[in-house]
Amino acid sequence: MSNIWSNWSGFVSAEPKLIASPGDAGELGDLVRTAPGPVRVAGAGHSFTPLVKSQGTILSLERLEGLVSHDAETHRARVRAGTRLGPLMRILQGIGQGLPNMGDIDRQAIGGALGTATHGSGPTLGAYHTQLETVQIVDGLGKVRDFKRAGDQDMIHAMGVALGAFGVLTEVTLNNIATYRLRRRKYVLPITEMLRDFEAMMAAHRSAEFYYIPFSGYAQFIASDFSDAAPTARPPEEDEAGLRTLRRLRASLAWLPSL
Ligand SMILES: Cc1cc2nc3c(=O)[nH]c(=O)nc-3n(C[C@H](O)[C@H](O)[C@H](O)COP(=O)(O)OP(=O)(O)OC[C@H]3O[C@@H](n4cnc5c(N)ncnc54)[C@H](O)[C@@H]3O)c2cc1C
Incomplete structure (x- = not known):
């Protein structure tokens, strides 16, 4: 039977001797000791580079997912490393917690997101690994090891x-915050203004980002800030209509060398 693994886009693929999905840390340890090498661990396969590719063994943590425990006072939650970010958000919401920040998508496994410093935007908000309080790993000898920030700070930094x-992250404790609402606003503005005011605009919001619309001379700026307001229906987005027009313009004029 052939074992084919590929990342999200299909751009990276591998045909390892073994693809295995251990059900617990003990089984994972046995595989690390005995499976044909090189052994690589896969999260959700959403990285762009051949980090997971192997001709030996690819370990999937899809069966190691879900909440292990949580502390309502400190907003800490211990989760299995194969938990995808989308389900993780819903689990956390159910216990009154939220991730302080997120990137563009929620498909990654928390183990993979930690492994590559996945981050959202916002000058004061760290990448996921800055939330780590404890980690449990299966090391290269197949041994289960536990580390906590108090006392093992170097290991927390190294594993982050x-x-x-x-080694393979099996469980992590994350420092979260209480559930919250965000108000998200989008603006279209000339790219010259965007670049001129970039630092002030970023500093004025909890989280913000912008996209340049090639050949148009415009950028879209997106800002998110805490809000106590009740959730509202999504408003009609005039900027979106404007953006669609600009994209059409760009597509039809892109062949002009001067643009
Ligand atoms: C459409 C798209 C949008 C994206 N948006 C953002 C964004 O907004 N911000 C951002 O920072 N990144 C973004 N990324 C990048 C993405 O977050 C990272 O590539 C992330 O590593 C993918 O997570 P994964 O679970 O798919 O990990 P994988 O790609 O499967 O693995 C990534 C690395 O982590 C290791 N790993 C996985 N699980 C474990 C584990 N349990 N223990 C130890 N190591 C492990 C793997 O061996 C590998 O080295 C985006 C990617 C895509 C495809």
Whole structure:
């Protein structure tokens, strides 16, 4: 039987001798000791580079997912490393917690997101690994090891963004915050103004980002800030209509060398 693995886009693929999905840390440890090498661990396969590719063994943590425990006072939650970010958000919401920040998508596994310093935007908000309080790993000898920030800070730092090189994360405790609402606003403005005011605009919001619309001379700026307001229906987005027009303009004029 052939074992084919590929990342999200199909751009990276592998045909390892073994693809295995251990059900617990003990089974994972046995595989690390006995499976044909090189052994690589896969999250959701949403990285762009061949980090997970192997001719030996690819370990999937899809069966190691879900909440282990939580602390309502400190807003800490211990979760299995194969938990995808989308389900993780819903689990956390159910216990009154939220991730302080998120990137553009929620498909990644928390183990993979930690492994590559996945981050959202916002000058005061860290990448996921800055939330780590404890980690449990299966090391290169197949042994289960536990580390906590108090006392093992170097190991927490080393395991935080390790590209899978220091062992397999099996469980992590995250420092979260209480659930919250965000108000998201979008603006279209000339790219010259965007670049001129970039630092002030970023500093004025909890989280913000912009996209340049090639050949148009315009950018879209997106800002998110805490809000106590009740949730509202999505408003009609005039900017979206404007953006569609600009994209059409760009597509039809893009062949002009001067643009
Ligand atoms: C459409 C798209 C949008 C994206 N948006 C953002 C964004 O907004 N911000 C951002 O920062 N990034 C973004 N990324 C990048 C993405 O977050 C990272 O590539 C992330 O690593 C993918 O997570 P994954 O679970 O798919 O990990 P994988 O790609 O499967 O693995 C990534 C690395 O982590 C290791 N790893 C996985 N699980 C474990 C584990 N349990 N223990 C130890 N190591 C492990 C792997 O061995 C590998 O080295 C985006 C990617 C895509 C495709």
